[in-house]
Structures are given as structure tokens and as C-alpha cells.
Amino acid sequence: MQAQERSIQASGRQAVTLLVALWCCTFAVGTRHTLERQAHPGAGVPGSAHSALSRFAHTKVFVLNVSEVAAELGLPTCSEDLFVTDPEALIVLPNPALVPNLTANPPEPPPGHEWIYPYASSPHYNSQNAGPWYVLQTLRNSGSSVETIDEADVVYVYDYCYHMRALADHHAQKHWWLKDQYNPERTVGKHLMSSYRAMMVLPRWRRSGGADFVFFHAHPGFEWDDVDVTTELQSLLCNDFQWATMVVVEQGQRWRCPTFTPRSTILAPYASTEVVSSLDSGVPDEERDVLAFFRGSCDPASEFMGKLFREIIVFNMNKADAGREDDDTSDIDACCSGQDAKPRVACTERNYPLNAMRVQPHRELLGNMTRSIFCLMIPGNSQSSQRLTEAFLTGCIPVFVGPPWHSLPLTQMVDYSAAGVFLNITFTGVEGGVPWWWTHPEIKAQEGLDPRAQDIDRFSPAWWFPDVPASAIVPLTRLLLVRPYLRQMPIEWMDEKQAAVARYRNLFTYSTVPQDPPSASDAIIEQFVAYATFGRHKAVD
Numbered sequence: 001m002q003a004q005e006r007s008i009q010a011s012g013r014q015a016v017t018l019l020v021a022l023w024c025c026t027f028a029v030g031t032r033h034t035l036e037r038q039a040h041p042g043a044g045v046p047g048s049a050h051s052a053l054s055r056f057a058h059t060k061v062f063v064l065n066v067s068e069v070a071a072e073l074g075l076p077t078c079s080e081d082l083f084v085t086d087p088e089a090l091i092v093l094p095n096p097a098l099v100p101n102l103t104a105n106p107p108e109p110p111p112g113h114e115w116i117y118p119y120a121s122s123p124h125y126n127s128q129n130a131g132p133w134y135v136l137q138t139l140r141n142s143g144s145s146v147e148t149i150d151e152a153d154v155v156y157v158y159d160y161c162y163h164m165r166a167l168a169d170h171h172a173q174k175h176w177w178l179k180d181q182y183n184p185e186r187t188v189g190k191h192l193m194s195s196y197r198a199m200m201v202l203p204r205w206r207r208s209g210g211a212d213f214v215f216f217h218a219h220p221g222f223e224w225d226d227v228d229v230t231t232e233l234q235s236l237l238c239n240d241f242q243w244a245t246m247v248v249v250e251q252g253q254r255w256r257c258p259t260f261t262p263r264s265t266i267l268a269p270y271a272s273t274e275v276v277s278s279l280d281s282g283v284p285d286e287e288r289d290v291l292a293f294f295r296g297s298c299d300p301a302s303e304f305m306g307k308l309f310r311e312i313i314v315f316n317m318n319k320a321d322a323g324r325e326d327d328d329t330s331d332i333d334a335c336c337s338g339q340d341a342k343p344r345v346a347c348t349e350r351n352y353p354l355n356a357m358r359v360q361p362h363r364e365l366l367g368n369m370t371r372s373i374f375c376l377m378i379p380g381n382s383q384s385s386q387r388l389t390e391a392f393l394t395g396c397i398p399v400f401v402g403p404p405w406h407s408l409p410l411t412q413m414v415d416y417s418a419a420g421v422f423l424n425i426t427f428t429g430v431e432g433g434v435p436w437w438w439t440h441p442e443i444k445a446q447e448g449l450d451p452r453a454q455d456i457d458r459f460s461p462a463w464w465f466p467d468v469p470a471s472a473i474v475p476l477t478r479l480l481l482v483r484p485y486l487r488q489m490p491i492e493w494m495d496e497k498q499a500a501v502a503r504y505r506n507l508f509t510y511s512t513v514p515q516d517p518p519s520a521s522d523a524i525i526e527q528f529v530a531y532a533t534f535g536r537h538k539a540v541d
Contacts, residue, residue: 059529061144062152063136064213066159069195076191078161080133083168084121088359090128090386092168093117093175099182107177110356118177124164128270128386130510131247131520132160132216137512138521149204154532155213157199162192163217170222176357189229196236209243214528216247218268220382245531247524250384250407252464263534266527267409269508269520270386272393283370283395291331292317292486293372293396295365296380296387298336298345305404306379311336313378313401314345316479332483333368334376369394373494374421374486377406383464384409392508397421397497401482404464410507413523417472419500421489423482424475 067077083092096102096118109119125133136158139145146152166188172178199205205213224230237246238257246254247266254260298311317334335347339358352360352368360368369375375396377388384407391398398420400406408416416422466473476485511519518526 059144059154059533060146060152061139061154061156061525061529062146062149063139064149064155064157064199066157066192066195066199067161069198070191073194073198075194076187078165078188080124080161080164082161082165083124084117085124085127086117086171087120087122087362088116088357090126090362091171092124092127092129092164093121093171093178094168094182094184096121098184099178101181112355113357115361116357117175125271127164128389129164129167129218130160130271131218131249131268131524132158134271134510134512134521135216135247135524136160138514138519138525141513142525149202153212154529155204156528157213157215159192159195159215160218162188162195163219166192166224167219167222170225173225186225189224189226189233193229193232193236196240200240210241211243212532213241213244214247214532215241215244216268216524216528217253218247218249218271220248220250220384221253245528247528249409250382252383264531266524266531267407267411268524269389269392269409270384271510271520272389272508288371288373289331290333290368290372292334292374292376292399292483293369294334294376294378295337295347295351295360295368296378296385297338297341299338299340299342304381306381306383309401309404310378310380311342311345313376313479313482317376317483318345319480329483333372366390366394369396372396374399376401377420379404379406379464383407389508392419392501392505395498395501395505397494397501399423399482399486400466401425401479402464402466405466407464408467410520410523410527411467412527413507414504415500416466417468419497419504421486421497422466422468422473423485424473425479425482426475426477 067079071077082095082098084095085091086093099118102118106118109116114120124130135156139156149155166186169182169184169186169188172182200210224233234256237254238259242257242259242261243264245264245266247268248254249268249270251265251267254265294310294314294317296310298307298314314334314336317332318329320329333351335351336342336345337347337359341347341358347354347358347360352364369390372394373396375387375391375394375398377385377391377398377400379385383404388398388406388409390396398416400416400420400422402422402424408414474485476482506515506517507520507523509519511521514522
């Protein structure tokens with residue numbers, strides 16, 4: 001293994017000169033092809049892109065495809081065909097064609113689960129982490145992408161394929177069938193690190209220190225199944241990439257770095273899917289017969305603050321207040337999915353027709369959200385979740401209950417105090433009091449990977465705060481008060497919030513072409529162009 005690593009490093013040094021010459025005088029892979037507008041989901045309404053094209057015309061963006069870097073280093077390239085989306089959880093998994101013996105000896109599907117992986121799958125761009133791919137397509141179709149790195153104002157580093165390939169292999173280790181059938185050689189991380197090192201010797205990088213480079217990492221973070229790769233990536237993000245603009249799905253991806261600065265961090269929403277984009281969010285209020293909705297995993301609840309909080313909230317949302325004879329929970333659709341959910345919070349036939357894995361099909365789940373007035377936004381293993389995107393796309397008013405708090409993407413453009421409800425559970429009723437779940441003895445400490453970051457628990461949910469004015473946050477002393485608070489909300493308030501949700505819906509829909517009003521892709525590009533251009537000017541000054 002050490003000999004292989006030395007070989008990779010040597011090949012990287014030999015390719016540096018070639019890489020510099022290549023990018024100064026040839027085309028980027030991102031500019032060689034122009035997508036047909038209707039070739040992929042998110043292409044938008046024909047004609048709607050024309051008025052949006054001028055949004056990026058003033059800025060030149062070069063797409064630096066990491067797969068091309070790897071090719072010049074003599075390393076394996078990466079293709080999006082290597083991974084697919086699991087219809088059950090909208091996560092990426094290895095392309096079934098890569099799994100040995102799948103065709104010759106396919107597993108028997110659990111009863112009623114012919115719709116899940118590996119029996120069914122959809123393209124990678126239907127996953128919740130496909131945001132970087134949509135941004136790439138929008139750049140290609142915007143007219144702002146350029147052929148060489150020297151003429152660009154901003155450099156968009158397209159490393160999505162390598163991250164998703166590694167994530168697919170990581171997910172496979174916990175998949176009910178793949179974990180015993182699929183064990184690839186996990187070298188993707190090493191190849192990515194070699195490509196990053198080659199990128200950092202480019203004259204363009206050296207001039208700015210990476211200040212005019214942009215990265216979009218659409219997963220909140222995972223171990224690369226290799227402690228050396230994980231540690232090296234953490235060091236690159238916190239040190240070598242500290243001046244670059246980082247597009248992430250939650251602030252924790254950057255808070256772990258002592259070098260964190262909000263100036264160079266953009267929070268993006270999770271990607272929507274073809275299922276979401278086909279839904280009608282304009283369901284009349286009178287047809288929304290569910291007061292509050294939640295669906296998600298709550299286990300292992302004792303290991304993560306967010307999962308524990310989910311379990312506590314779901315239990316209290318379904319618990320009638322003994323002090324109120326008229327208290328009714330029949331209009332609450334909140335439960336924890338999955339086989340390991342505790343009986344007191346587990347989904348039942350009342351919530352949806354149960355199956356062997358106790359997981360609700362995604363289209364059916366979204367249909368429930370369109371019939372709900374409020375949707376609870378509760379963090380899980382980390383601060384963010386795809387439910388926030390789905391709430392805006394289904395017209396469901398997001399209710400943020402904390403602490404800990406769910407992440408808020410694109411706060412520069414979305415007025416969450418207008419669109420959402422924020423409820424702070426003080427529990428003790430004492431100023432400065434700490435809710436009991438913060439001191440739960442089984443919550444595992446989350447230490448940073450960088451030794452310097454371990455001085456402060458940068459993974460702690462204490463960092464998960466709501467980025468809204470204090471006046472927008474309503475204090476409640478008990479979780480049992482959440483339900484009556486929502487029920488007594490004036491109709492006028494609900495109408496205003498639903499109108500705000502509809503107003504910002506486009507910012508949670510990813511597109512492959514520029515849109516007017518702007519899509520999530522457009523909003524992200526607008527912001528990183530501003531951030532990276534500012535960084536370039538500062539570097540020049």
C-alpha cells in the first residue's frame with residue numbers, strides 16, 4: 001500500500017507541468033457539450049431561461065472537472081454512471097451493474113418492496129445530494145462558462161462524482177443486502193486527494209490561494225472508510241481551502257474548522273427529485289386535513305441529539321394533554337419510520353400501510369405533506385434534512401422546533417421568519433435553563449477530526465442555532481404546548497405563511513438551465529460568483 005501511495009504521489013509530480021499547460025490552452029470538459037434543455041429533469045419551461053441568461057453574463061466561470069485532473073495524473077476517472085439513486089431513501093448507491101452476482105443470483109425482495117434498490121433505481125440526479133450536478137448544467141447552459149482557466153473570473157471545482165462514488169460505497173456497507181455482497185477497493189478518496197494536490201500547484205491557485213475557487217459539497221460529511229483520507233481531507237478543507245468559497249448543506253461542515261468564516265460559506269438546500277417537481281403545491285387550505293406532519297428515522301435515538309429530539313417531539317405530538325378534556329391528536333400525522341423505531345413513536349397502519357421495512361414510499365410520503373398545514377423540521381444525525389426542501393415544494397409551512405435547530409439554507413434570499421414558525425422549548429421555564437435532553441447520559445460526544453478542532457466540540461448541536469431575528473422565535477415551556485400553539489394560530493397568519501412558502505418555492509427547485517424567477521441553481525451561482533469574485537479582488541489587492 002505504501003508503494004502504491006508513493007507511486008501516486010510521483011505520478012502527481014510528473015503531471016503538474018502537463019496540467020498547467022493543458023488548462024491554459026484547451027477546453028474544459030464542462031464546456032465541450034451543450035445539454036438539450038429537455039434531456040434531464042429541471043430543464044424548466046421552454047422560454048423561461050431567456051430572461052435569466054443575463055444573470056451570469058457579466059461573469060466568466062471555468063469548470064475544473066476533477067475527473068480530468070485524475071486522467072492527466074494517470075489515475076482512474078469518475079463517471080456519474082457508477083452510482084444511482086435508491087428510490088427508498090433518495091441516497092446514492094453503487095450502480096447494480098457493479099455488484100457481483102446480482103444478475104445471476106438476485107436476492108428475493110422483502111414482501112411488497114419490489115420498488116426499492118436493487119430491484120429498482122433511478123438516475124443519480126434524483127438523489128438529495130445532486131445539487132452540484134445541477135449547478136454544473138446551469139453553468140453550461142448560461143453562456144457564462146469559458147474555455148480556459150486564465151480567462152475566468154471564478155473557478156468551479158466539479159468534484160461531485162468522486163464524493164458521490166465514495167458515498168455510494170459508504171452507504172453500501174449499511175444496506176440490508178449490499179453489506180454482504182459488495183466490497184470494492186476503496187481508493188476513490190486517495191485519487192481525489194492526489195487530484196486536489198495537483199490542483200493546488202496551478203498558477204491560478206497559487207496567485208489567489210484558492211480565493212476565487214468554489215467547491216460544492218452536498219453531503220454534511222462522512223468518514224471516507226479510511227482514516228488517513230478523512231484526516232487529509234479535513235486538513236485541506238480547514239487549511240489549504242480556507243480562502244475558497246464553500247457551498248455546503250449545513251454550517252457544521254465549516255464550523256469544524258478553526259478557520260471558519262461566514263464570508264466564504266454558502267448554505268444550499270438539498271436537491272429536489274422528479275417526484276417532487278411533479279407535485280402540485282397549491283392544495284387549497286380546506287383540503288389540508290392534517291394539522292402537523294413528521295416522518296423520518298429516530299434511531300438510534302440515544303446516540304445523536306437530533307434523533308433523540310425527534311423521538312421526544314413525536315411522542316409529545318401524539319400524546320393527549322391530561323389537563324385538557326378537549327385535547328385531540330387525530331389531526332396529527334407524526335411518527336418514526338424504520339424497523340428499529342421504538343413502539344411508542346413507531347409508524348402504524350394509521351399513518352400508512354406498513355410493509356416489511358416499515359418505510360413509506362417517497363411519493364406517498366410527499367402526498368401526505370401536500371395534505372398537511374404544518375411540517376415539523378427537526379434535525380437528525382446532523383443539522384440538515386431533505387424535509388425542508390420538500391416542505392417548500394409541497395406548500396407545507398415549516399415548523400422549526402429547538403434547540404437543537406434545523407439548518408436554514410439561502411438565508412440571504414429566504415425570509416424564514418415570514419415563511420416558517422420557530423418554537424423554542426425552554427422546558428425548565430427558567431432563564432438560561434437547559435432542557436433535559438442536552439444532558440442525556442447516552443449522547444455520544446462528537447469530536448473533530450482536526451486535533452485543533454477537538455478543543456471545542458465543533459460537532460455539538462450547541463452550534464445549531466436559527467439564523468432569524470430573536471423576535472421570530474416563540475418560547476414554549478413544554479413540548480405539549482406545540483400542538484395547541486399551532487392549532488390556535490389565526491387563519492390570516494397561516495395564509496400569510498403559506499403565501500411566503502409559495503413565494504420562495506423556486507429557490508428549493510434545482511434546474512439545469514437558468515430560470516426567472518431564479519431556481520436553487522441560479523441562487524447558488526449568483527452567491528458564489530459574488531463571494532469568489534470578492535475573494536479574487538482581495539487576493540489581487
